Amino acid sequence: MKTHHVPQPPTPRAPGDDALPGSAPPAPVGQGADGPPAPAATQGREAEVLLERTRALVDPRLRAAVASLPGSIRRVAMYHFGWQEVDGSPSSGPAGKAVRPALVLAATRALGGDQAQAVRAAVAVELVHNFTLLHDDVIDEDRTRRHRATAWAVFGIPDAVIAGDAMLALAQRLLADDPSPAGIRASARLSSCVIELCAGQQADCAFEDRGPDEVTLDECLTMATAKTGALLGCACALGALYAGAGERAVGAMDGFGREAGLAFQLIDDLIGIWGDPARTGKPVGADLVAHKKSLPVVAALTSGTPAAAELATLYQGSMNTPGEVSRAADAVDRAGGRDWAQIAAADRMARAVHHLSRAVPDPARAGDLLTLAEFVTRRTH
Amino acid sequence: MKTHHVPQPPTPRAPGDDALPGSAPPAPVGQGADGPPAPAATQGREAEVLLERTRALVDPRLRAAVASLPGSIRRVAMYHFGWQEVDGSPSSGPAGKAVRPALVLAATRALGGDQAQAVRAAVAVELVHNFTLLHDDVIDEDRTRRHRATAWAVFGIPDAVIAGDAMLALAQRLLADDPSPAGIRASARLSSCVIELCAGQQADCAFEDRGPDEVTLDECLTMATAKTGALLGCACALGALYAGAGERAVGAMDGFGREAGLAFQLIDDLIGIWGDPARTGKPVGADLVAHKKSLPVVAALTSGTPAAAELATLYQGSMNTPGEVSRAADAVDRAGGRDWAQIAAADRMARAVHHLSRAVPDPARAGDLLTLAEFVTRRTH
Numbered sequence: 001m002k003t004h005h006v007p008q009p010p011t012p013r014a015p016g017d018d019a020l021p022g023s024a025p026p027a028p029v030g031q032g033a034d035g036p037p038a039p040a041a042t043q044g045r046e047a048e049v050l051l052e053r054t055r056a057l058v059d060p061r062l063r064a065a066v067a068s069l070p071g072s073i074r075r076v077a078m079y080h081f082g083w084q085e086v087d088g089s090p091s092s093g094p095a096g097k098a099v100r101p102a103l104v105l106a107a108t109r110a111l112g113g114d115q116a117q118a119v120r121a122a123v124a125v126e127l128v129h130n131f132t133l134l135h136d137d138v139i140d141e142d143r144t145r146r147h148r149a150t151a152w153a154v155f156g157i158p159d160a161v162i163a164g165d166a167m168l169a170l171a172q173r174l175l176a177d178d179p180s181p182a183g184i185r186a187s188a189r190l191s192s193c194v195i196e197l198c199a200g201q202q203a204d205c206a207f208e209d210r211g212p213d214e215v216t217l218d219e220c221l222t223m224a225t226a227k228t229g230a231l232l233g234c235a236c237a238l239g240a241l242y243a244g245a246g247e248r249a250v251g252a253m254d255g256f257g258r259e260a261g262l263a264f265q266l267i268d269d270l271i272g273i274w275g276d277p278a279r280t281g282k283p284v285g286a287d288l289v290a291h292k293k294s295l296p297v298v299a300a301l302t303s304g305t306p307a308a309a310e311l312a313t314l315y316q317g318s319m320n321t322p323g324e325v326s327r328a329a330d331a332v333d334r335a336g337g338r339d340w341a342q343i344a345a346a347d348r349m350a351r352a353v354h355h356l357s358r359a360v361p362d363p364a365r366a367g368d369l370l371t372l373a374e375f376v377t378r379r380t381h
Numbered sequence: 382m383k384t385h386h387v388p389q390p391p392t393p394r395a396p397g398d399d400a401l402p403g404s405a406p407p408a409p410v411g412q413g414a415d416g417p418p419a420p421a422a423t424q425g426r427e428a429e430v431l432l433e434r435t436r437a438l439v440d441p442r443l444r445a446a447v448a449s450l451p452g453s454i455r456r457v458a459m460y461h462f463g464w465q466e467v468d469g470s471p472s473s474g475p476a477g478k479a480v481r482p483a484l485v486l487a488a489t490r491a492l493g494g495d496q497a498q499a500v501r502a503a504v505a506v507e508l509v510h511n512f513t514l515l516h517d518d519v520i521d522e523d524r525t526r527r528h529r530a531t532a533w534a535v536f537g538i539p540d541a542v543i544a545g546d547a548m549l550a551l552a553q554r555l556l557a558d559d560p561s562p563a564g565i566r567a568s569a570r571l572s573s574c575v576i577e578l579c580a581g582q583q584a585d586c587a588f589e590d591r592g593p594d595e596v597t598l599d600e601c602l603t604m605a606t607a608k609t610g611a612l613l614g615c616a617c618a619l620g621a622l623y624a625g626a627g628e629r630a631v632g633a634m635d636g637f638g639r640e641a642g643l644a645f646q647l648i649d650d651l652i653g654i655w656g657d658p659a660r661t662g663k664p665v666g667a668d669l670v671a672h673k674k675s676l677p678v679v680a681a682l683t684s685g686t687p688a689a690a691e692l693a694t695l696y697q698g699s700m701n702t703p704g705e706v707s708r709a710a711d712a713v714d715r716a717g718g719r720d721w722a723q724i725a726a727a728d729r730m731a732r733a734v735h736h737l738s739r740a741v742p743d744p745a746r747a748g749d750l751l752t753l754a755e756f757v758t759r760r761t762h
Contacts, residue, residue, distance in 0.1 A: 070580035072587060135546060139539040158520040158586045161542060165516060165549065166579040172553045173572035176565055184557055184565045191554035198547040199451035205539045206453060 047375035050368055054102040054122070057115070059095075062123045065174060069166055076163035080134060080151045096146075099376055100125045100235040106368040107239025107253050110360045118242035120174050121186050125235045127171035128190060132197055132231070134164035139205060147281075168194065182241045189241070189250075193234035200227030207293045212301050212315035220298040225258060228265040232376075233258030236369070240359065248358075255355035259348045260373040266345035267377055269294035270338065273329050285325040288332075291315055295344070300337030307335035349377060428756035431749055435483040435503070438496070440476075443504045446555060450547055457544035461515060461532045480757055481506045481616040487749040488620025488634050491741045499623035501555050502567050506616045508552035509571060513578055513612070515545035520586060528662075549575065563622045570622070570631075574615035581608025588674045593682050593696035601679040606639060609646040613757075614639030617750070621740065629739075636736035640729045641754040647726035648758055650675035651719065654710050666706040669713075672696055676725070681718030688716035730758060 066077045078084040082095040101122035108118040136142070137150040138160050144150060152160035175187040203223040207215050236257035240250040271280060272287030272294055280286070287294050293301075301308050301315070311331040314324060332338055352373055360366040447458045459465040463476040482503035489499040517523070518531040519541050525531060533541035556568040584604040588596050617638035621631040652661060653668030653675055661667070668675050674682075682689050682696070692712040695705060713719055733754055741747040 069576065070583070072583050073576075073579055131546075135542055139542060157538075159583060161516055161520060162579045162583045162586075165512075165546075166576050168546065168549060169572045169575035169579070173569055173576070176557075176569035176572055184568075187565075187568060188554055188557035191550045191557055194550035195450065195454075195547050195554070198454055198543045198550070202451070202453050202540065202543045205543075 044375065044378070046371050050106065050371060051097055051099065051102050051375075054098045054105055055095075057105065057119055058098060058101045058122045058126065061119050062126055065123055065127065065170055066167075069170060072159075073163050073166045076151055076155050076159050077130075077167060079154065080130060080163065082146060082148070086154055096126065096130070098126065099372065100129050100231060102372055103232060103235040103257055103369070104239040104242075106372055107236045107257075107359075108243045109239075110365045110369055111240055111243035111245050111249060111253075112365075113239075113243025113245075117180060117182075118239055120178050120180075121182070121238040121242055122235075124171040124174045124186070124190060125231065125238060127167045127174075128194060128197075129231060131164045131167040131171070131194075132201070134160050134167065136201060138164075139201065180242065182244070185241050186238045189234055189237055193230050196226045196230040200224070200230065203227075208291070210293075212293075212312040215293050215298055215301075217295075217298050217302050220293065220295055221262070224265045224295060225262055229258035229261035232261035232264075236359075245359075249360075252355045252359035256352050256359060256369065256373070259352035259355060260376060263345045263348040263352065263373075263377045266295055266341045266348065269296050270341050270345075273297075273332060274338070284322070285329050288319060288325050288328045291319065296332055296337035296341040298337075299340040299344075300332040300335035303335040303337070305335045307331045311335060345377070349373070425756065425759070427752050431487065431752060432478055432480065432483050432756075435479045435486055436476075438486065438500055439479060439482045439503045439507065442500050443507055446504055446508065446551055447548075450551065453540075454544050454547045457532055457536050457540050458511075458548060460535065461511060461544065463527060463529070467535055477507065477511070479507065480753065481510050481612060483753055484613060484616040484638060484750070485620040485623075487753055488617045488638075488740075489624045490620075491746045491750055492621055492624035492626050492630060492634075493746075494620075494624025494626075498561060498563075499620055501559050501561075502563070502619040502623055503616075505552040505555045505567070505571060506612065506619060508548045508555070509575060509578075510612060512545045512548040512552070512575075513582070515541050515548065517582060519545075520582065561623065563619075563625070567619045567622050570615055570618055574611050577607045577611040581605070581611065584608075589672075591674075593674075593693040596674050596679055596682075598676075598679050598683050601674065601676055602643070605646045605676060606643055610639035610642035613642035613645075617740075626740075630741075633736045633740035637733050637740060637750065637754070640733035640736060641757060644726045644729040644733065644754075644758045647676055647722045647729065650677050651722050651726075654678075654713060655719070665703070666710050669700060669706050669709045672700065677713055677718035677722040679718075680721040680725075681713040681716035684716040684718070686716045688712045692716060726758070730754070 062081075063083070066074060066081065069077055075084070075088065079086060079091075082091055085091045104118055104122040104125055105115040108115045133145065134151055137145060138152045138157055142150055143153045150160070151163060155163075171190065172187060175183045175190065177183075178186075200223050203219070204227055207220070207223065233254040234257070237250050237254040240253040245253070269287065272282075272292065273285055273296060275282070275286075277284050283289065287297070297311070297315075300311050308331075311328060314328045314331065317324070319325060319328060353370070356366050356369060356373075357363075360369070443462075444464070447455060447462065450458055456465070456469065460467060460472075463472055466472045485499055485503040485506055486496040489496045514526065515532055518526060519533045519538055523531055524534045531541070532544060536544075552571065553568060556564045556571065558564075559567075581604050584600070585608055588601070588604065614635040615638070618631050618635040621634040626634070650668065653663075653673065654666055654677060656663070656667075658665050664670065668678070678692070678696075681692050689712075692709060695709045695712065698705070700706060700709060734751070737747050737750060737754075738744075741750070
């Protein structure tokens with residue numbers, strides 16, 4: 001999953017997108033149980049507080065786990081996490097926001113568990129997330145992350161691949177060493193999730209080699225679910241396991257995180273086309289310039305409209321002038337790709353909320369998870 | 382760990398190397414309990430029978446596990462294992478010999494366990510071994526393995542990295558899904574082993590960037606232990622866990638496999654310099670041409686002899702003429718690197734046997750493990 005750790009614009013506003021996740025969650029689940037839903041700005045601050053509290057709990061354990069790695073691997077890991085500069089001096093670079101660890105702990109709390117018991121699982125999930133970032137940057141040849149050079153760009157491909165491998169193994173060791181009976185169940189789920197993440201990343205790479213009209217929307221949704229939804233779902237499921245939940249609640253928690261993750265991806269894809277460069281830190285239509293077969297683009301390409309054919313032609317060319325990029329964005333819009341993505345995001349968020357209501361029947365307990373899901377999808381941070 | 386799946390010469394014969402692992406194991410542990418030690422040729426056949434029986438038990442489960450991977454990843458994995466050609470047609474290419482699975486099962490039997498219970502662990506170890514092969518080939522830019530193009534050379538770096546990641550996760554899932562109480566202990570040990578394998582591979586890469594006199598023999602031994610010994614040790618330890626053994630026996634089994642692995646590496650390094658090209662399938666002095674800082678070379682470089690200085694000078698040059706390679710091999714010999722490696726291999730094998738006698742006090746039960754260790758180090762196969 002690619003995350004953008006640069007300031008992001010709010011959900012793109014277009015006529016008729018009132019149903020987007022940026023608006024209040026559907027009743028009756030959510031903070032509404034204690035009164036009317038909080039305004040968006042308040043929810044954003046609530047999410048920041050949740051994330052900050054998560055980092056206070058999780059960071060020391062995450063750092064201790066990474067410190068246990070052999071020296072040369074630790075150096076790469078600490079650079080990647082933004083804790084050290086290349087020369088080993090302390091760094092004040094921006095670290096991850098800890099969305100996934102926050103989901104783990106919030107899921108445990110929501111099901112009446114003791115979040116202190118789940119910190120280990122939160123660390124494991126964050127390690128797996130960063131394992132995927134290290135390897136994805138190698139695979140995608142991305143040279144920048146969080147405004148710094150990526151690990152492979154600094155240390156070379158071998159060290160970045162090896163550091164990723166070691167982080168994955170470290171995550172598994174944390175769970176296997178857990179005296180809690182949840183450890184082994186969490187380990188099995190996390191391993192299955194990693195296989196799904198691999199399938200998603202593989203599909204994403206394969207799509208790039210295929211023609212504009214050779215990727216179906218179903219394939220694209222499956223890929224995005226695997227690459228983005230699976231780990232958010234797994235985070236929530238692990239939290240449920242550490243609350244001692246049964247398979248049904250664990251599965252529903254997975255569904256909640258998974259659907260929220262897909263909503264996030266849809267909105268991220270919209271921002272990749274129509275995001276404000278001043279806020280995204282990326283050029284206009286960055287995903288179009290990169291010929292990315294993102295969800296709105298594939299929805300447009302497979303729409304059977306005249307605009308789809310126009311878009312396909314643009315995707316077969318170099319598309320490196322502002323005029324071409326603008327025409328491509330317009331074609332996605334006219335082919336219905338923009339509307340589709342906005343409606344699909346709202347739909348996925350509604351499904352997420354439905355799953356959550358099954359996992360956590362008491363709405364008063366579901367507030368933090370909803371706040372985090374809104375935070376992830378609204379992207380006002 | 383690099384394994385050579387090409388026919389190999391017997392242990393290099395040099396004056397005074399009677400103590401090498403190729404000779405009979407020290408009494409009293411070993412098959413000698415049922416009579417005098419079998420001649421080397423007989424032991425080799427015994428090892429082949431053990432490996433064949435292992436493959437009959439393990440292969441179906443290994444294939445079933447790989448078949449559970451998502452399609453596009455499965456394709457890369459099946460090619461890598463030699464089960465399929467690039468186009469998906471069945472392949473009769475040479476698969477792995479299954480030394481590590483055989484060690485798992487033999488360790489379980491030696492400690493009175495039911496090997497059927499340990500097949501899952503044997504599959505997990507073989508998956509981890511192949512995960513390292515996939516990633517090491519990418520990292521070392523090796524284009525050939527088992528007489529075929531490596532996975533990355535065929536499918537590209539992204540697919541090979543992803544397939545390796547998925548195999549590691551699959552190994553962990555097998556252990557986490559195991560209803561046996563040994564599963565979680567095995568998972569913890571295997572994860573720690575993977576971290577050590579990563580450290581070994583990282584050190585190996587780092588050595589290549591350092592000058593001929595900048596790598597100490599201790600560093601080199603630590604690297605070889607991590608890269609080669611750790612997984613052989615882990616295989617034996619997992620077998621012990623599945624026999625319900627206590628920590629002491631498990632640790633001794635790990636020591637047995639680990640020391641035997643180091644003996645193997647020392648002999649492999651000797652073959653890399655003095656092996657018969659007709660049998661290794663590699664040019665004369667292949668490791669010298671590659672400027673590899675193998676154990677005999679580092680022993681020679683750090684000997685403080687005039688020959689060490691001569692070797693260092695050769696290592697700073699291109700060393701691509703037969704005359705230079707021959708002079709380098711001669712310098713390793715004169716600096717004592719060859720003798721040191723032969724004595725060290727014998728010493729490691731003696732340590733391995735000592736560990737084994739602690740893990741399995743009844744020599745009659747230790748025979749299969751000794752046969753496998755002899756097989757690995759003698760390299761007459």
